Amino acid sequence: MVSLYLPLWPTERIRKKLGNAAPETPLALAGREGSRRVVMSADLAARKIGVTPGIPVAKAQALYPDLTIMDADPDGDRAGLEALALWFQRRIAPIVAVDASGGLPDGIVMDTTGTDHLHGGEPAMLDAVVRRLADSGFTAKVTIAGTWGAAHALARYGRGRIIIVPDGGIPDTLSNLPIEALRLPAAVIEGLRTLGISRIGKLAAMPRAPLTLRFGPELERRLDQAYGRIAEPILAVRPVDPVSVARNFAEPIGAAETIARYIGKLVPVLCEGLDARGDGIRLLDLLLHRLDSQTQTIRIATARPARDAKHLTRLLCEKIETIDPGYGIERMELVAVLAEPMEVRQRVSSLIEEEEADISGLIDTLANRVGGESLYRFAPVESDIPERSVCRVPALAPDDGATWPVGWPRPTRLLSRPEPVQAMAELPDQPPIFFIWRGIRHRVRCADGPERVFGEWWKGDTELTIARDYFRIEDTAGDRFWVFREGDGEHGETGSQRWFMHGLFA
Template sequence: MAQDGARRGLAGVDAAARRLGLHPGMSAAHAGALVPGLHLVPADEAADAAALARLGLWCQRYAPIVALDPPDGLMIDITGAAHLHGGEAPLLADLSARLERSGILARLAIADAPGCAWGVARFGEGGIVPRGGAGQATTGLPVAALRLGFEAVRALQDVGITRVGHLLDKPRASLRLRFGAELLFRLDRALGREPEPLTALAAPETPRVALRFAEPVGARESLERIVADLCARLVPDLERRGLGARRLDLVFARVDRLDQAIRIGTAGPSRDAAHLARLLGERLPLVDPGFGIEEAVLSASRVEPLAERQDTHLAAGPQAPDLAALVDTLLVRLGAARVYRLAPVESDLPERAVRRVPALAAPLGAVWPTDLPRPARLLAPPEPVTAMAEIPDAPPLFFVWRNTRHLIARADGPERILGEWWVADAEADLTRDYYRVETEAGERFWLFRDGPMQANGRWWLHGLGEA
């Protein structure tokens, strides 16, 4: 419960209260009338603000620029960062799932303009607004979605203007004359006509360096020199702390206050200034300097301990190549989701016997089997095929896959693989007989028949080629 002058209102409600029809903003008197004996707890605004700031810092995992929208909102500028998470839809799904697992009820929206995203998240259905679709997305929203004050909303409602779309049909001059310039300012921000700068949240303990310029800069060569200078200034701070950078965020403050941000990540902790500058340089083409940049701030938003290391130039044997620089470059160019290696897992089921790990991750303990031939590529999930065999426990004579008939010239098998009952009860009776087959055309496939002891067992294609 929060006190706003003489009015007491609900600042927040739990799931049980929502089911009873209560919602934030409702007056305490109204809530008490709906739910007799309602237990109200005074809101702790300082604790709420601190929690919101902590959540904002956590959200920097998605993009460098995260701004507070108190008392209960956050703005994340994902420009140039969405591809690092597989795109806007995967980013939104991941954020939603993580918040839900943490017990945080949230409404999320992505749009070209912060004002549009704010309105769609709070008064619409959320989700992703197509590029250039701010007008259509906000037309049906109530005028409160424009972030207007209580009195302004009431004044509009008194004359029958209840939806944003009603404003779009009215002459702007008459709207300005009757309701003031603030209404048009908020409307333009919701439609993306008026730029809206965001003030990035910063953790006080984050290693950070900044450069401010007497005159705005914008040339590519100037930005490259600035990046090199910032990295050279940041590395001594990392050395004093015994840390290496795993993620760097570079924010360029433009003269029009529309900040531009780029982010790079590394496979391991690094404080090689030249290497870090090269990685940031890969992202510079994404920066739009506009009418000029007046300040640049470089932050090591993710760090790990990094001890000094003595190079072994006199070692007796050949040294393993250091792939960190190559992996870092690939991470910046392709994104973390596309740079990985495959590691073995101790499992009999082929689909569980391998998993993706970071490119430079330490060995997990399991080793690749050398006595079991496996296909070069697994299909996930296995695809059903139509096959004909002389007897149930014999390899097929032919099979039909994707409307193509394959005649089998040679076959090897069966290799029986049983389900792992200790992983899932449903696998207690799982049985597969695998066959390596070569067709008359020279193609190699990996087939299996499930339930081989049953007359209704089905054939599946699980792999292609041979490793």
């Protein structure tokens, strides 16, 4: 389970809505608690001067007269979180919901079981989530753990921007957290602190019967959910009016062959619904609801809108081996998370014109095996700087008409970063006589160049004067390289005059 905590969501959402006007000015959002008007949320600048949620607005204005106070909008906050949850559902995992289990909605919860490998693993996935939100102006903390309760607690009370709890590590990580992390009612928290119980570890070690008798079953339920003793299902958000089909079973199923058979029955029905709308699948979720209230998921994506029942069935059935049916599956549901209008294509009618091969099926098969981000092609970018002249695009991205430079040959393999080499050459514009790269000495037999490349001055002052001189060189063993000198060989402001390896020719 992944818990994404957005501690400043209300104020940051307002700032983004207003265009980040005066970000250095403290901002607080006010609402009513009974007859009092209190601060409901405050940004970092406001908290630094002592304005925290819960204090009266009059006191906040006394602390800082220039404090900007606006009305809180809890409905707008929740609607924004639901939109964010739908965004994550389309890009990260099929089971995503707004997390309001602690009272007010303040984050997102996701079940990423079986999908994290599609995003480079758990650390890469969580880091990408936090960075993407930070780029959009939102502060975020994220935790992945075996249970929703543990992930929720650590995201809000743990230390660190990203926390990954290893298997079996929940008891140790929860033991030192305050009891407020268990999402208990305020009255229960107050009663426990009266008894001198302030940490989860101490609470978990106490006898259950007296606690249940005094505080009710909610206390033990939250403890069991955090430690994984009982399930805590997630009610996932759903797109507006999605195309979906479902099948309930009188007797639970679990065999792979049975699951495949019912997939083959549900997919054609789903495709009929899509056909009526003129849409095709781009993102399809198969939800398998087990008897123990757990949900297993399979997600497939397509490079182009598709509603070929056989193709979609094959993609889903390839992932059946990832399903754990547990004690049995009682409900199977197919949901078209993302559907787009189907492209209408003119079939070839000429006897001499050849029909373009459609490789979208192959792309879908490979992408669902290794992950969509691992399948791409290179496209040219208009830039004289070699490392900026190429980018990754989806395998079936349309051609934008850009072409590679034809005047100067480019290496077959371009290094992601130029690597320094030791070289001897005559200045200002002669190629190296020999060079040492990765500990191996190469003697140059012939060379062509220099090709001078200047910096892109419009991107920054540091590139106003820099220059590179590129050479295509061949050593005595017949290997060909692409090296450059940083600078023009005469003026120090153009570069360090050091040599670098940037590519290899076939």
